[in-house]
Amino acid sequence: MGWKAIHRWLGLTVGTLAVVLGITGAILAIDPVQQAWQAPAAPGGLPVATLVERVTRSVPDVEEIRRLPSGAIVVFSFTGDQPQASYVDPANGQVLGAWHASALPRWVKNLHRSLLLGDAGRWGAAGIALTMGLLCVSALVLLLRRMGGWRRLAARVRGSLAQRIHVVAGRVVLAILCLTSLTALTMSASTLGLVALDTRAEPEVLSVAFGKPDVPGAQIAPLQSLAVQDLRKLTFPGATDPEDTWKVATAQGQGWIDRYSGQMLAWQDATLAQRVYDLAVVLHTGEAAWPWAVVLGLVGASVLLFWLSGLVIWWQARRQAPHITGNSPLTQADVLIFVASEGGSTWGFAQTLQDALSQGGHRVHTSALENFRTTATTQQVFVLAATYGEGQAPAHASHALEHIAKLHASAVPVTVLGFGDRQFPAFCAFAKALDQTLRAQGWPALLPLECIHQQSGQQFARWGVALALALREPVVLEHVPRVPPTVALTLLARQDYPGANGPATAILRFAWPAQGPGARLRGHGLARFAAGDLVGIVPPGSAVPRYYSLASGWEDGFVEICVRQMPGGLCSTHLLGLQKGGSVAAFIRPNPGFALPRTRRPVLLIGAGTGVAPLAGFIRRNDRQAPMHLYFGGRDPARDFYLGADIQRWLIEGRLTTLQTAFSRVPDGGGYVQDALRRDAERVRGLLAQGAIVRVCGSRAMAQGVAETLDEVLAPLQLSVSALRAKERYAEDVF
Amino acid sequence: MSKPLSTILATACALAFPTLAHSRPLTLTAQLKNYGGDGAYLAAYLTDAKGAYVRTLWVAGGKAKYHKHLSDWSRLSAGDAQRLSGVTGASVGAGRTLKVTADLADALMDAGYEIRIDAAAEDMRDSPSEVRIPLSKANAGKPQAGKQYIQSATFQLQ
Numbered sequence: 002m003g004w005k006a007i008h009r010w011l012g013l014t015v016g017t018l019a020v021v022l023g024i025t026g027a028i029l030a031i032d033p034v035q036q037a038w039q040a041p042a043a044p045g046g047l048p049v050a051t052l053v054e055r056v057t058r059s060v061p062d063v064e065e066i067r068r069l070p071s072g073a074i075v076v077f078s079f080t081g082d083q084p085q086a087s088y089v090d091p092a093n094g095q096v097l098g099a100w101h102a103s104a105l106p107r108w109v110k111n112l113h114r115s116l117l118l119g120d121a122g123r124w125g126a127a128g129i130a131l132t133m134g135l136l137c138v139s140a141l142v143l144l145l146r147r148m149g150g151w152r153r154l155a156a157r158v159r160g161s162l163a164q165r166i167h168v169v170a171g172r173v174v175l176a177i178l179c180l181t182s183l184t185a186l187t188m189s190a191s192t193l194g195l196v197a198l199d200t201r202a203e204p205e206v207l208s209v210a211f212g213k214p215d216v217p218g219a220q221i222a223p224l225q226s227l228a229v230q231d232l233r234k235l236t237f238p239g240a241t242d243p244e245d246t247w248k249v250a251t252a253q254g255q256g257w258i259d260r261y262s263g264q265m266l267a268w269q270d271a272t273l274a275q276r277v278y279d280l281a282v283v284l285h286t287g288e289a290a291w292p293w294a295v296v297l298g299l300v301g302a303s304v305l306l307f308w309l310s311g312l313v314i315w316w317q318a319r320r321q322a323p324h325i326t327g328n329s330p331l332t333q334a335d336v337l338i339f340v341a342s343e344g345g346s347t348w349g350f351a352q353t354l355q356d357a358l359s360q361g362g363h364r365v366h367t368s369a370l371e372n373f374r375t376t377a378t379t380q381q382v383f384v385l386a387a388t389y390g391e392g393q394a395p396a397h398a399s400h401a402l403e404h405i406a407k408l409h410a411s412a413v414p415v416t417v418l419g420f421g422d423r424q425f426p427a428f429c430a431f432a433k434a435l436d437q438t439l440r441a442q443g444w445p446a447l448l449p450l451e452c453i454h455q456q457s458g459q460q461f462a463r464w465g466v467a468l469a470l471a472l473r474e475p476v477v478l479e480h481v482p483r484v485p486p487t488v489a490l491t492l493l494a495r496q497d498y499p500g501a502n503g504p505a506t507a508i509l510r511f512a513w514p515a516q517g518p519g520a521r522l523r524g525h526g527l528a529r530f531a532a533g534d535l536v537g538i539v540p541p542g543s544a545v546p547r548y549y550s551l552a553s554g555w556e557d558g559f560v561e562i563c564v565r566q567m568p569g570g571l572c573s574t575h576l577l578g579l580q581k582g583g584s585v586a587a588f589i590r591p592n593p594g595f596a597l598p599r600t601r602r603p604v605l606l607i608g609a610g611t612g613v614a615p616l617a618g619f620i621r622r623n624d625r626q627a628p629m630h631l632y633f634g635g636r637d638p639a640r641d642f643y644l645g646a647d648i649q650r651w652l653i654e655g656r657l658t659t660l661q662t663a664f665s666r667v668p669d670g671g672g673y674v675q676d677a678l679r680r681d682a683e684r685v686r687g688l689l690a691q692g693a694i695v696r697v698c699g700s701r702a703m704a705q706g707v708a709e710t711l712d713e714v715l716a717p718l719q720l721s722v723s724a725l726r727a728k729e730r731y732a733e734d735v736f
Numbered sequence: 737m738s739k740p741l742s743t744i745l746a747t748a749c750a751l752a753f754p755t756l757a758h759s760r761p762l763t764l765t766a767q768l769k770n771y772g773g774d775g776a777y778l779a780a781y782l783t784d785a786k787g788a789y790v791r792t793l794w795v796a797g798g799k800a801k802y803h804k805h806l807s808d809w810s811r812l813s814a815g816d817a818q819r820l821s822g823v824t825g826a827s828v829g830a831g832r833t834l835k836v837t838a839d840l841a842d843a844l845m846d847a848g849y850e851i852r853i854d855a856a857a858e859d860m861r862d863s864p865s866e867v868r869i870p871l872s873k874a875n876a877g878k879p880q881a882g883k884q885y886i887q888s889a890t891f892q893l894q
Contacts, residue, residue, distance in 0.1 A: 082881075111774070
């Protein structure tokens with residue numbers, strides 16, 4: 002069982018009870034705050050003897066003085082037969098008002114520590130605290146895995162609203178929740194009798210009377226040298242027992258003082274266990290400092306937030322769980338397909354492959370990669386593997402590689418198809434590792450390793466053609482990805498760039514429908530997005546979405562894309578034919594590798610044609626005026642300087658620091674964008690030496706050219722595009 | 737059960753409790769006030785004419801961690817390793833009544849002995865020697881009020 006499974010199942014089961022403890026804990030945090038309002042803290046340096054003198058002057062029959070962890074002084078006394086407990090002003094000994102241990106009903110505390118079930122409940126509460134600790138540890142492992150290590154812990158969080166709430170809130174309170182669990186366990190250990198705080202007997206001490214009267218508290222030397230800040234409790238000798246002593250308790254231990262001589266009769270140091278316990282109580286309850294109690298209260302309440310968002314995340318994942326139809330039994334199948342998928346989309350490709358091969362008369366069995374094996378009937382094996390995070394295996398297949406490395410190879414060909422995203426340095430790393438392991442073990446392959454970028458249906462279809470040739474069978478892979486729920490976007494405005502001798506292009510700006518927080522929490526409606534993310538448009542008459550880079554972010558309040566007419570393109574034709582008020586079905590797909598991190602470092606933006614769109618989105622949101630430098634490549638400034646007017650305005654507003662353009666179809670236009678970079682080699686080197694971040698968007702050929710040019714330009718700095726990529730300073734969005 | 741076995745058991749019981757003839761059961765009843773807190777810890781014990789600890793009659797409240805709050809009892813009985821054997825029960829809720837029975841030798845009556853009860857409740861004040869009842873025939877059945885937790889405490893002789 003992996004960390005993810007531990008976290009999920011503990012959270013969904015015991016987490017429900019943890020919510021009860023969290024909420025009651027938050028309520029209990031009211032007490033320290035309320036008590037801080039009621040009484041001032043005693044000045045730390047005040048001698049206890051002076052305090053005794055002040056208190057005895059104004060309060061008769063004092064039995065005990067306590068210094069609360071908050072610093073307030075409480076005096077216990079009797080008025081006639083009536084026991085009294087009062088706050089006292091340490092400055093003059095005046096009674097400030099009645100003291101109550103808690104303003105809350107007793108059952109709140111009992112619910113918190115024993116679920117109102119007595120001792121059995123205390124064991125239960127300790128179990129919940131232990132579970133909470135395990136949840137925290139597993140959360141930390143998952144958080145580091147998700148964010149990609151300690152150094153990127155503070156990076157922007159992507160995903161559905163529930164996921165973002167869970168991760169962002171977790172990042173903030175994880176350490177405190179962990180501390181709370183640990184202190185709860187410390188307290189439980191002593192209450193349940195697992196640890197004895199102090200097993201020593203109290204010393205047998207008596208005040209020895211010589212016919213002398215009591216020494217007044219103010220004249221007792223040990224109390225004169227004791228500061229109030231160290232005091233816990235001072236018990237006065239009883240009036241009716243002549244042998245009774247003063248008893249003083251401090252953080253360091255407790256002592257007994259003769260009532261007639263004022264001498265310390267005995268002293269016991271506090272045990273280590275007692276000190277640890279005392280510290281745990283203060284940290285767990287916040288009773289020593291009300292701001293800490295406020296923090297603890299908020300953290301307690303956050304448990305409910307985690308549980309709710311966790312529930313939603315689990316529900317969303319369940320809905321996306323793979324369902325393979327038409328699966329043949331393993332023992333009868335001649336083709337086996339094994340899948341390693343993180344988000345679930347790879348299962349869709351497996352289903353397409355299974356359907357195509359089944360149609361050709363094969364008996365196909367599809368299963369998860371961790372079940373990898375061959376049988377006597379197996380003729381072909383296909384492995385469809387996605388990569389997670391920093392080149393790791395998807396969670397469910399985390400041990401698959403070791404498992405496969407232990408198997409003996411057979412003559413059955415095993416072909417690997419990887420799925421990934423070129424934005425990430427570890428593109429298809431897990432698929433590559435699988436392929437290497439299989440070849441090293443001696444398994445043959447029908448086709449060499451192929452890596453599909455961003456779930457490209459076209460690339461998958463091309464692989465299908467190669468497969469058909471290799472199998473000498475008519476196999477057609479028409480992958481229809483499962484489209485996420487779409488939202489109808491309404492066209493607000495369009496800016497047209499008619500193409501005289503090139504294709505028509507338009508900047509389209511859409512509005513999304515209003516959606517309540519409930520819908521967003523469940524992942525319905527349009528997901529939050531940033532410039533550089535992708536919007537998937539599903540044109541009428543097709544189930545296959547086309548992706549466009551976003552030139553705007555959620556904060557801008559609109560969805561803006563740059564659409565170029567593709568010859569015979571279903572989607573571009575539909576989009577370019579839209580009138581104001583018309584609508585399209587759309588959804589958001591995050592593009593986390595390309596998004597710009599929050600930075601004050603210089604940013605080098607290089608775009609050609611419609612590739613300027615996401616770069617324009619970055620500039621539009623550059624409210625903090627980080628130095629951004631745009632290299633734009635087009636054909637003719639009169640025809641395809643997309644968003645040109647906006648870009649000029651941003652220059653004036655300071656959102657864009659410099660602009661360099663290159664137009665290839667006009668005389669003295671400056672050629673291609675690569676030529677502009679080469680001309681500015683000195684400046685580009687300077688920017689990158691300052692730690693600049695680079696974003697490139699345009700056609701694959703253009704991106705290739707830019708990378709080669711930059712490698713030349715950067716050679717004197719001992720820098721290269723691949724080195725920048727590894728440091729996540731360089732990313733491309735290509736089409 | 738066969739007849740010989742039951743005969744043996746009856747003989748054994750008669751031999752085991754020879755002291756019963758010289759002692760009698762005492763019932764101690766303590767009615768608690770509605771002091772508005774969690775269940776109270778109580779320790780009922782016997783002291784002699786000099787105030788020295790004799791034996792523990794009953795301890796209500798099972799967590800050893802809190803026994804030091806029954807401070808007089810805890811201090812006086814420290815030397816008695818058997819102080820908790822067979823005489824412990826649950827803590828007593830506010831407004832409830834504790835009723836315990838103990839066998840006391842006749843010789844203890846009217847000889848300066850005293851029944852004391854220490855009381856404590858969480859987050860509230862410790863009350864050592866909450867009640868002290870001199871053990872005399874005249875005091876039997878006479879309710880005594882406690883300082884903080886006990887409404888009335890009475891012992892009855894049978």
